[in-house]
Amino acid sequence: MNNIYDVVIIGGSAAGIVAATTGKCCYPDKSFLMIRKEKDALVPCGIPYVFGFLGTTEKNIIPLEPIKKAGIDFLQDEVTKIDRKNKIIFTKSEKEFRYEKLILATGSKPYVPDIKGNDLENVFTVPKNKEYLDNMLEKLKNLNKIVVIGAGFIGVEVSEQLAHIGKEITIIEILPHILGKAFDSNIASLAQKELEKLGIKVLTNTKVLEITGNKKVDGIVLENGKILSTDAVIFATGYQPNSELAKSAGLELNKYNAIRVDSYMRTNDPDIFAIGDCAQKVDFITRKSVPIMLASTATSEARIAGTNLYRLSTVRSFLGTIAIFSTKIGGKVFASAGLTEEEAQKNNFDVKTGYFEGIDKHPGSLPNANKQIVKLIVSKESDVIIGGEIVGGDTVGELINVVGMAIQNNVSITELFISQIGTHPLLTSAPTAYPLIKAAQNVFISK
Amino acid sequence: MNNIYDVVIIGGSAAGIVAATTGKCCYPDKSFLMIRKEKDALVPCGIPYVFGFLGTTEKNIIPLEPIKKAGIDFLQDEVTKIDRKNKIIFTKSEKEFRYEKLILATGSKPYVPDIKGNDLENVFTVPKNKEYLDNMLEKLKNLNKIVVIGAGFIGVEVSEQLAHIGKEITIIEILPHILGKAFDSNIASLAQKELEKLGIKVLTNTKVLEITGNKKVDGIVLENGKILSTDAVIFATGYQPNSELAKSAGLELNKYNAIRVDSYMRTNDPDIFAIGDCAQKVDFITRKSVPIMLASTATSEARIAGTNLYRLSTVRSFLGTIAIFSTKIGGKVFASAGLTEEEAQKNNFDVKTGYFEGIDKHPGSLPNANKQIVKLIVSKESDVIIGGEIVGGDTVGELINVVGMAIQNNVSITELFISQIGTHPLLTSAPTAYPLIKAAQNVFISK
Numbered sequence: 001m002n003n004i005y006d007v008v009i010i011g012g013s014a015a016g017i018v019a020a021t022t023g024k025c026c027y028p029d030k031s032f033l034m035i036r037k038e039k040d041a042l043v044p045c046g047i048p049y050v051f052g053f054l055g056t057t058e059k060n061i062i063p064l065e066p067i068k069k070a071g072i073d074f075l076q077d078e079v080t081k082i083d084r085k086n087k088i089i090f091t092k093s094e095k096e097f098r099y100e101k102l103i104l105a106t107g108s109k110p111y112v113p114d115i116k117g118n119d120l121e122n123v124f125t126v127p128k129n130k131e132y133l134d135n136m137l138e139k140l141k142n143l144n145k146i147v148v149i150g151a152g153f154i155g156v157e158v159s160e161q162l163a164h165i166g167k168e169i170t171i172i173e174i175l176p177h178i179l180g181k182a183f184d185s186n187i188a189s190l191a192q193k194e195l196e197k198l199g200i201k202v203l204t205n206t207k208v209l210e211i212t213g214n215k216k217v218d219g220i221v222l223e224n225g226k227i228l229s230t231d232a233v234i235f236a237t238g239y240q241p242n243s244e245l246a247k248s249a250g251l252e253l254n255k256y257n258a259i260r261v262d263s264y265m266r267t268n269d270p271d272i273f274a275i276g277d278c279a280q281k282v283d284f285i286t287r288k289s290v291p292i293m294l295a296s297t298a299t300s301e302a303r304i305a306g307t308n309l310y311r312l313s314t315v316r317s318f319l320g321t322i323a324i325f326s327t328k329i330g331g332k333v334f335a336s337a338g339l340t341e342e343e344a345q346k347n348n349f350d351v352k353t354g355y356f357e358g359i360d361k362h363p364g365s366l367p368n369a370n371k372q373i374v375k376l377i378v379s380k381e382s383d384v385i386i387g388g389e390i391v392g393g394d395t396v397g398e399l400i401n402v403v404g405m406a407i408q409n410n411v412s413i414t415e416l417f418i419s420q421i422g423t424h425p426l427l428t429s430a431p432t433a434y435p436l437i438k439a440a441q442n443v444f445i446s447k
Numbered sequence: 448m449n450n451i452y453d454v455v456i457i458g459g460s461a462a463g464i465v466a467a468t469t470g471k472c473c474y475p476d477k478s479f480l481m482i483r484k485e486k487d488a489l490v491p492c493g494i495p496y497v498f499g500f501l502g503t504t505e506k507n508i509i510p511l512e513p514i515k516k517a518g519i520d521f522l523q524d525e526v527t528k529i530d531r532k533n534k535i536i537f538t539k540s541e542k543e544f545r546y547e548k549l550i551l552a553t554g555s556k557p558y559v560p561d562i563k564g565n566d567l568e569n570v571f572t573v574p575k576n577k578e579y580l581d582n583m584l585e586k587l588k589n590l591n592k593i594v595v596i597g598a599g600f601i602g603v604e605v606s607e608q609l610a611h612i613g614k615e616i617t618i619i620e621i622l623p624h625i626l627g628k629a630f631d632s633n634i635a636s637l638a639q640k641e642l643e644k645l646g647i648k649v650l651t652n653t654k655v656l657e658i659t660g661n662k663k664v665d666g667i668v669l670e671n672g673k674i675l676s677t678d679a680v681i682f683a684t685g686y687q688p689n690s691e692l693a694k695s696a697g698l699e700l701n702k703y704n705a706i707r708v709d710s711y712m713r714t715n716d717p718d719i720f721a722i723g724d725c726a727q728k729v730d731f732i733t734r735k736s737v738p739i740m741l742a743s744t745a746t747s748e749a750r751i752a753g754t755n756l757y758r759l760s761t762v763r764s765f766l767g768t769i770a771i772f773s774t775k776i777g778g779k780v781f782a783s784a785g786l787t788e789e790e791a792q793k794n795n796f797d798v799k800t801g802y803f804e805g806i807d808k809h810p811g812s813l814p815n816a817n818k819q820i821v822k823l824i825v826s827k828e829s830d831v832i833i834g835g836e837i838v839g840g841d842t843v844g845e846l847i848n849v850v851g852m853a854i855q856n857n858v859s860i861t862e863l864f865i866s867q868i869g870t871h872p873l874l875t876s877a878p879t880a881y882p883l884i885k886a887a888q889n890v891f892i893s894k
Contacts, residue, residue, distance in 0.1 A: 014877075014878055014879050017879055018878075018879050022888065025888065025891070025892060026891070043809055043810050043872070043877065045809075045870065045871060045872050045878075046809065046810050046872045049813070049872055049873075053813065053814075053873075054810070054812065054813070059810060059812040060810050060812070061810070062879065066879075295870065295878045295879075296867060296868050296869055296870045296878040297867055298878070299878040299879055299881075299884075300865055300866065300867045300868075303864060303865055303884070303888070304865050307865075313861075315859070315861050315862070316861060316864075316865055317865075318865070321867070322867045324867055324868065324869030325869060326869050326870075326871040326874055326875070327871060328871065328873045328874060333874060335869060337869065362490055362492075362493060363490050363493050363501070363506055363507050363508070365501065365506035365507075366496070366500060366501070367500075394841065394842060394873075394874055395841060395842050395844060395845045396845075396874070397842060397869070397870075397871055397873075397874025397875045398842045398843075398845035398846040398848075398849065398874075398875060399845040399848070400869050401845075401846070401849045401868050401869055401875075402845065402848045402849050402852050404866075404867060404868065404869055405849050405852045405853055405856075405858070405866065406852055406856075408862075408866055408867065409852075409853075409856045409858060409862075411852070411856060412762070414760075414762050414763060415762070415855075415856075417750060417763075418747055418750050418751050418754075418763055418764075418765070419747065419851075419852065419855055420743060420744055420747045420768070420769045420771055420851060420855065421743050421747075421771065421848050421851065422743055422771030422772060422773050422782060422784065422844070422847050422848055422851055423492065423742065423743045423773075423844075424492060424773040424774060424775065424844055425490070425492050425493045425496055426496075426500075426775045426841075426844075427773055427775060427780060427841055427843070427844025427845075428773070428844045428845060428848075430461075430490065431461055431465075431492075431742045431743040431745070431746040432461050432464055432465050432509065432513075432742075432746055434746075437746075437750075441469065441472065441750070444472070444473070445472060
C-alpha cells in the first residue's frame with residue numbers, strides 16, 4: 001500500500017462508500033484510499049431489522065466489493081489526527097498518509113441523556129457497531145420485558161421488531177406524539193395504533209427520571225411517579241455527530257457539533273469535505289440547521305462531494321435536507337417528506353393543507369388492496385408544496401419519492417394537481433381517485 | 448330534471464366523471480348534467496382483469512356515487528346531435544338540453560384491421576362495453592385455444608389473464624417487439640420472457656393475412672404461410688376516437704380522427720371542451736400528435752377542463768402527453784414514462800442512456816426482494832430526462848411516477864443524480880445502490 005493518495009475517505013458506511021465510488025468514477029486517474037475503523041460496516045437503516053426479520057448482523061453488512069472493484073484501496077484502521085498544513089493523516093496503527101483531498105464520513109454515535117442508572121447492565125443503545133449489536137442480541141435472548149426510550153424511527157422500528165419476536169415492549173416518548181419529526185399528530189396516532197395492535201405499550205408525554213437496579217437494571221421511574229419493572233432498557237434518544245477528529249483539526253462545528261459545510265460539502269478547509277451524519281444539515285425549506293440524520297440524505301451529499309472533488313459545478317450543489325422518511329409498522333407503511341404542518345407553523349409558514357383517503361388498487365374489489373391516506377402541506381404565499389405525509393401499503397415507499405421530487409423541484413400544488421400519473425389496477429390507485437392528486441385538489445377547496 | 452344546464456358532460460367514464468366532479472368543485476353555483484349511453488361504465492384499465500383475477504365485469508364498475516354526491520344530475524341516454532349555434536344538444540330519447548359549456552368525453556372504440564374473416568363468430572374485440580364483455584366472457588368459457596392479435600398493453604394483459612385461467616394463448620404482433628410504444632427492445636424482450644413463462648406463445652414480426660372458418664373461426668393464416676388453428680380470435684389492435692358527434696357538429700379533427708384541442712382542452716368552439724380518448728394528444732417531448740390513450744392522461748385533461756370551464760388560468764394548461772405506462776406480467780412489473788430510446792432517435796433527439804440493475808429491498812437478504820432494472824433516456828443537448836423504463840416488483844408502479852414527475856418538470860440528469868430519495872430496508876433499494884440514481888450516474892459514464 002502506497003502512503004500518498006490523491007483522495008482519502010475517512011469512514012466507510014453509506015456516505016463514505018458512495019463518495020469514494022462516485023469520486024473514483026468521475027476522476028478515474030486519481031488514487032483513492034478509504035480508511036474505516038470497523039472491519040464490517042452495517043447497512044444503517046437495516047439495523048432495527050437485525051432484532052427481528054434478519055435475526056443477525058451477518059445478514060446486514062454493506063458489501064465492500066464495489067470499493068475493491070472500483071480500484072479503491074481499503075484500510076481497516078482508525079485515523080487519530082489530521083495535519084491540515086502538511087496534508088497528512090495519522091492512524092492508530094502508526095501509519096501516515098498524504099492526501100490532496102480528504103472526505104470526512106465519520107458518522108454518528110448514540111446520544112444518551114444524563115439519567116441516573118444509564119450505565120447499569122442491560123441498558124443498551126443502538127450504535128452502528130457490529131460487535132456491540134452481536135453482544136446485545138445475545139443478551140436480549142434471555143430478557144423478556146424491554147423498555148425503549150424514544151419513539152423516533154429507530155425506537156419505533158426496534159420496538160416493532162422486538163415485539164415481532166415475542167418480547168414485551170413499552171416505548172416511552174417525552175413529546176406529545178411518536179415520530180414527531182416526520183408526522184403531524186393525526187397521522188402519528190395511526191402509527192401508534194399499529195404499534196399497539198402488535199401488543200406494544202406506548203407512553204407519550206412521558207419523561208423518564210431514573211433507571212433503577214442493583215448492577216442490572218430492574219425498573220424505571222417516570223416523572224409522573226409511576227414505576228415500571230423491566231429486564232432491559234434501550235435508549236433510542238437520537239445520535240450525535242462523530243466530529244472530534246474534525247474539531248481537533250480546527251474545522252468548524254455547528255451548535256449540534258456537526259461539521260460546518262458549504263453547499264459543495266466543503267468544510268472551512270476547501271480541501272476537506274464532510275458528508276453524512278458527521279456533517280451539518282440545513283433544512284431545504286426552513287434553511288435552519290437541523291439534527292436530521294438519514295442514509296439517503298448522506299448518499300446525496302456523498303454524490304455531491306465525490307463529483308465536486310476537483311471541479312466544482314454549481315448545478316451539483318446540495319440545496320438542503322428534504323428529510324424523506326419511510327417505515328413499516330406491522331402491515332402499514334408510514335412515510336413523509338419535507339415539513340409537517342406543525343413544523344411549518346412553528347417556522348412561520350402560512351400553510352394550507354389537503355387530505356384524502358383512498359385505496360391503492362383499482363377496482364377496490366381486487367385482492368390485497370390497502371387504504372391509502374395522503375396529507376399535503378402547501379405554502380399559501382407561493383402555492384409551493386413544502387410537505388407530505390402518506391400512509392398505506394408497501395408502494396408508499398416509492399410514492400413518497402414522488403412527493404420528494406415535487407418538493408425538490410418547487411412544484412406548485414396546481415402543477416401537482418394537473419400532473420400526469422401512471423396508474424394500473426394491480427399497482428396503484430385509480431386515475432379518478434389517486435389520493436396524491438385528490439389531496440392536491442382538496443387544497444383548493446380548503447382555500 | 449331541468450332542461451337548461453350550465454355545464455353538460457357527454458360521456459361518463461374516467462374523463463367525464465373527473466371533469467364533472469372537478470368542475471362542480473370549482474364552480475359550485477353552476478348546474479351540471481352528465482349524459483352517458485351506458486348504464487354502467489367500466490374501470491377502463493381494469494377491463495383486462497375481468498378475464499382473469501376479477502372474473503366478472505360486475506367487480507369492475509366505476510361507482511356513480513361521486514357524481515350524485517357532488518350534486519351533478521345524471522342521465523342515461525345517447526346524444527345524437529349538437530346544435531352549436533343555439534347551444535342545444537339532442538338525445539336519442541328525444542330530449543333536448545341547453546348548455547353554456549359542453550365537455551365531450553365520448554371515449555374510443557376498438558379499431559379492427561380490414562382482414563378477411565374478421566366478422567366470423569368467436570372473433571372478438573375488447574370494447575369498454577359491459578354487455579359485450581359479459582357475452583364474450585360467457586362464450587370464452589367453452590373456447591380453449593385463443594389467438595390475440597396485437598401485443599400492446601391490452602393484448603398483453605388480456606393474454607396474461609386468459610393464460611392465468613388456463614387458456615392456450617398465442618399472441619401475434621406485426622412489429623419487431625411487444626409493447627413497442629413503451630419499451631425498447633431489450634426491456635420488451637424481458638416482458639416477452641415473462642409471457643412465455645406463463646405458457647403464452649409470442650410471435651413478433653408476424654402479420655395476419657386472413658381469419659378462416661365457416662361461420663365460426665377455426666384458424667388464421669399468417670403472411671409467412673403458416674396456418675394456426677384456433678377456437679377464438681381477439682383483436683387488440685388499438686382504439687379509435689369516438690368523434691362522429693363532434694365531427695357532425697363541425698368541430699375539427701386531427702389525422703387520427705381525434706378532436707383538436709388547445710392546451711386548455713378547448714375545441715375550435717371555445718365553449719366546447721374535449722378530453723380523454725376522443726381528444727387529440729400531443730406528445731410532451733416531440734410535440735407531435737400521437738394516438739396514445741391512457742386513463743391517467745385523460746383524468747389530467749379532465750382536471751384541466753373542469754377547472755378552466757369559466758376562468759382560464761395559464762398555470763392550469765396541458766403541456767402534452769407524458770404517456771406513463773405500467774403493467775404486471777406474472778410476478779414482474781414493467782413501467783415506462785416519456786420516450787423510449789428508439790422513439791427518441793426516430794424523432795431526431797441526440798440521446799445518451801443510463802442503465803442499472805439492482806434490487807428493491809436492502810439488505811438483499813430480506814425476503815421477497817425483487818431485481819429492479821432502470822433505463823434512463825436523456826437529451827444530450829439539454830441534459831434533460833426524456834424517458835425512463837423500469838422493471839421490478841410492485842413498487843415500480845409508483846417509482847415510474849418519480850420519473851414522470853421528473854420529466855414533467857424538465858429535471859436534468861444532474862438534478863436527478865444529486866436528488867434526495869427516501870429509502871427503507873423493507874420498501875426500497877439501498878440508498879447506496881438505488882437503481883434510479885445509479886442509472887443517472889451511469890449516464891455520466893456513458894458520455
